[in-house]
Amino acid sequence: MQADYFCYVFSPNPSLMKFLVCIANVPDTTTKITFTPDNKEFNKAGVQFVINPWDEYALTRAIELKEANAGSTVTVLNVGEADTESNIRKALAIGADDAIRVNAAPKDAFFVAEQIAAVAKDGGYDVILMGKESIDYNGFQVHGMVGELLGIPTVAPAMKLDLSGTSATLEREIEGGKEVVQVQTPFVASCQQPMCEPRIPNMRGIMTARTKPLKVVPATGANARTQVLEFALPPKKQGVKLVPAETAGDLIKLLRNEAKVI
Amino acid sequence: MSVLVVVECDKGEVKKSSLEVATYGAQVAAQLGTTATAIAVGEATEANLAKLGEQGITKVLYDKEPRLKDFVNNAYTKLIATAAQQEDAKVIVLANSNIGAAVGSRLAVRLGASLATNVVELPRTDGGQFVVKRGAFSGKAFADVVLSGDKKIVAVKKNSIEAQHAAGKTAEVAAFSAQLTDADFADAPKQVIMQDQAGGVLLPEAERVVSGGRGMKGPENWGLIEDLAKALGAATACSKPVSDVDWRPHHEHVGQTGITVSPNLYIACGISGAIQHLAGVNSSKVIVVINKDPEAPFFKAADYGIVGDVMDVLPKLTAAVKELG
Numbered sequence: 001m002q003a004d005y006f007c008y009v010f011s012p013n014p015s016l017m018k019f020l021v022c023i024a025n026v027p028d029t030t031t032k033i034t035f036t037p038d039n040k041e042f043n044k045a046g047v048q049f050v051i052n053p054w055d056e057y058a059l060t061r062a063i064e065l066k067e068a069n070a071g072s073t074v075t076v077l078n079v080g081e082a083d084t085e086s087n088i089r090k091a092l093a094i095g096a097d098d099a100i101r102v103n104a105a106p107k108d109a110f111f112v113a114e115q116i117a118a119v120a121k122d123g124g125y126d127v128i129l130m131g132k133e134s135i136d137y138n139g140f141q142v143h144g145m146v147g148e149l150l151g152i153p154t155v156a157p158a159m160k161l162d163l164s165g166t167s168a169t170l171e172r173e174i175e176g177g178k179e180v181v182q183v184q185t186p187f188v189a190s191c192q193q194p195m196c197e198p199r200i201p202n203m204r205g206i207m208t209a210r211t212k213p214l215k216v217v218p219a220t221g222a223n224a225r226t227q228v229l230e231f232a233l234p235p236k237k238q239g240v241k242l243v244p245a246e247t248a249g250d251l252i253k254l255l256r257n258e259a260k261v262i
Numbered sequence: 263m264s265v266l267v268v269v270e271c272d273k274g275e276v277k278k279s280s281l282e283v284a285t286y287g288a289q290v291a292a293q294l295g296t297t298a299t300a301i302a303v304g305e306a307t308e309a310n311l312a313k314l315g316e317q318g319i320t321k322v323l324y325d326k327e328p329r330l331k332d333f334v335n336n337a338y339t340k341l342i343a344t345a346a347q348q349e350d351a352k353v354i355v356l357a358n359s360n361i362g363a364a365v366g367s368r369l370a371v372r373l374g375a376s377l378a379t380n381v382v383e384l385p386r387t388d389g390g391q392f393v394v395k396r397g398a399f400s401g402k403a404f405a406d407v408v409l410s411g412d413k414k415i416v417a418v419k420k421n422s423i424e425a426q427h428a429a430g431k432t433a434e435v436a437a438f439s440a441q442l443t444d445a446d447f448a449d450a451p452k453q454v455i456m457q458d459q460a461g462g463v464l465l466p467e468a469e470r471v472v473s474g475g476r477g478m479k480g481p482e483n484w485g486l487i488e489d490l491a492k493a494l495g496a497a498t499a500c501s502k503p504v505s506d507v508d509w510r511p512h513h514e515h516v517g518q519t520g521i522t523v524s525p526n527l528y529i530a531c532g533i534s535g536a537i538q539h540l541a542g543v544n545s546s547k548v549i550v551v552i553n554k555d556p557e558a559p560f561f562k563a564a565d566y567g568i569v570g571d572v573m574d575v576l577p578k579l580t581a582a583v584k585e586l587g
Contacts (some may be wrong), residue, residue: 022393029538033402042399053519073278076439092368109377110370135400135518135541138380140358144335144367153449154335159512173513174333174360175277176464179451193519194512221515225376229393229406241553241563245570249582251550254566255587259548261527262494 013125014179015184017072017163019062020125022135022142023091024052024106025084035231039216042136042231051087054131056198057191060131064093064161064196073097079106079115092209093201099212109137113145114222120150126185127168130156132192143190153183156190200222265291265298266351267319268342270361271306279357279418281425286384286418287355287410288318288426293387299323300433303338303361305331308435314573315431323349323438327530329447332454335360337446339368344440346373351413353392359415359466373497375413379394382545385409400518400541421524422465422545459515464512468497471546472518475501475539477532477553477572481509482585484577487531493583497553501533509531517542528581532572535560552576 027033028048036043051059058078066072076091076099078084088099102115102205120128128150133140140156159178160171166185171178173192201209243251255262267287269280274283284300291298297320303310311322323345329336342365346354354369356362358380370377383395387569392414398405409416457464465471472491474484484498491498498514505515516523518541528546532553533539540563543549551564554571561567570574 027399029400029541032537033399035403061321109367113371136398138400139396140363140379141367141370141377145371148339148368148437153564154368155302155449157360172360174454175466176272177454177456178454179333180455181449181451182448193515225370225410226378227408227410229408232404232406234402237549237563237565240564240567242567242569245568245575248568248570248578249504249585251566252579252582252586253569255527255548255550259527259565261548262295262583262586 010164017065017069017121018125018127019066019072020061020077020123021054021055021059021074021076021091021096021122022077022128022130023059023087024131024132025049025078025080025087026052026136029053029135032234039232040228049084049087051091052131052134054133054135054192054238056131057193058129058131059091059096059196060098061161061191061196061200062127063199064248065161069163075100075125077102077116079104079112079219081105087215089103089209090201092212092214093205095205097212099214101216102219103216107224108226109139109141110145111222111224113149115144115219116142116146117149118216118220120146126166127163128186130190132190137238143188147188148219150186150188152186152188154188154190155181155183157192157193158189160197161189161191161195178250263294263352265294265353266342266346266349267298267301267353268354268356268362268365269300269311269314269322270359271302271304271310273305274307274310275528276310276314277357277426279359279420280580282317282420282423283355283357283418283553285312285315285426286423289384290353290355291318291372291387293379297321299351299437301342303341304333308573312432314435316427316429317425318428319433321434323440324435325438325440327439327442329442329450330376330409332451334450335364335368337442338365338422339372340366340438340442340446343372345438349371354415356414356415356417358419358527362417368417370415371529372496373413374411375415376409376411377415377417378409381416381418384423384533385416387432390431397545401522402541419524419525432572463491463495463497465497465499465521465522465523468523469522469525470494470496471499471516471525472496472529473499473501473533474504474510474531483573484510486573490529490576490580490583493580496527496529501539507513517530530560531576533560534558535563
């Protein structure tokens with residue numbers, strides 16, 4: 001008993017957590033995707049950018065866990081140029097405490113992972129959260145790369161995250177089911193539904209976000225390992241062949257004899 | 263040098279997506295003038311691993327460590343990295359699955375390799391470059407990507423390449439040990455919970471999918487979806503609004519922020535076809551849309567359509583499938 005008491009008094013409060021939430025700046029989900037005339041870049045003209053929807057799960061869950069452990073902090077991290085700051089402010093309005101922007105266009109997943117790992121190493125974060133993937137690049141890579149660069153566990157994709165002291169219990173989706181995994185901090189998790197109900201900013205949050213600290217830091221010298229040569233749109237469909245509802249069964253014959261899929 | 267293929271096994275069987283990956287790896291090996299070796303993860307049997315010869319695999323490495331039955335990120339990463347070093351692998355091919363992405367991203371850093379996920383075609387290796395086509399913008403576009411460096415990792419999207427079956431060819435199954443220790447299993451799952459899937463067809467692996475939207479009017483009508491799915495040997499799925507109101511579980515949600523599927527046949531019942539839903543299904547080979555609203559945007563993305571009430575149409579389709587026998 002004596003030993004337990006001794007530990008309790010002199011060790012730092014293990015429930016005080018430093019959360020790092022990585023957010024990507026992506027085209028709104030309703031965007032019609034087009035490219036520059038040489039097909040080398042995404043055409044940003046007239047496109048509304050939002051916080052990557054998967055990252056919203058990471059952000060909201062970090063804020064919920066912070067609220068449950070008073071004194072914990074949530075830092076938002078974005079690798080991007082100055083035009084991402086409106087969405088960084090939005091994350092601050094939702095409830096993050098401060099933000100860091102690594103001032104560089106994200107070249108590829110490895111480049112971004114190196115930036116995140118450098119910030120994480122510097123700041124001594126306990127829990128590093130991000131979305132499962134970005135809805136523009138769809139890499140589903142950054143979480144594992146950050147975990148490997150830092151030499152800490154990764155849980156991806158996580159559907160549930162609970163913390164008890166420095167021990168975290170997560171549910172990871174696998175094909176056809178899920179695994180319950182326990183890890184100790186520090187760790188990386190990439191988040192997806194149904195982890196939480198993503199929050200939207202309220203008026204008070206928007207007001208306070210204006211004065212929250214947003215630090216801009218330079219990128220480390222990491223090189224990208226991949227490069228996009230060209231983008232292309234999927235081939236257009238031929239047009240729909242309609243079958244009258246009265247003779248719906250004919251569709252099945254078409255699927256067998258014409259489309260040959262059943 | 264060689265090509266190393268990671269094959270995921272479950273209950274002794276090689277997963278369908280891994281048969282595709284094995285085929286992909288063997289074809290890359292042929293392009294590069296070398297052979298393809300596989301490393302097995304999950305619950306495998308030697309007899310089924312030997313059959314990977316049918317996909318063009320020469321040799322299969324098999325570590326009988328029993329704790330490799332369930333997915334353990336650290337252990338799988340070390341296992342595959344050890345195999346890659348032993349085989350001097352210049353290209354590693356995995357499935358673009360939750361396991362493949364989790365392991366592939368760690369391997370890329372550990373081995374100093376470049377990585378492309380969501381790959382839909384064989385690489386172009388002419389001119390000394392290694393270029394792959396991958397899905398981007400949530401199925402709304404493709405990107406041709408150059409992988410740089412000496413080692414490359416490719417995660418192949420399900421159902422984007424057809425598995426070859428050269429009957430009678432067998433691969434040599436070789437015992438292999440990565441000398442895994444307890445520390446490598448520190449993040450082993452405490453519990454594995456598998457879904458109770460109607461008809462036994464898992465959505466991410468399914469060749470055919472029957473999916474329902476708000477037009478189904480309520481969870482009590484899902485029997486109509488399940489009947490057709492069962493008759494077709496299809497998996498069931500749903501749109502986001504349906505999983506949001508808990509008519510169906512989240513793991514059935516197909517779309518931009520749900521599962522992306524690319525089956526041979528996708529039948530959408532009472533789904534209007536919001537752009538976010540299309541992002542999850544538009545790489546399906548054949549899309550059928552059933553909707554009572556002829557203006558539903560989904561018809562523009564469909565190959566076949568029926569304008570009518572799903573409640574009337576679905577039983578007719580199920581009956582017609584049963585007649586086919």
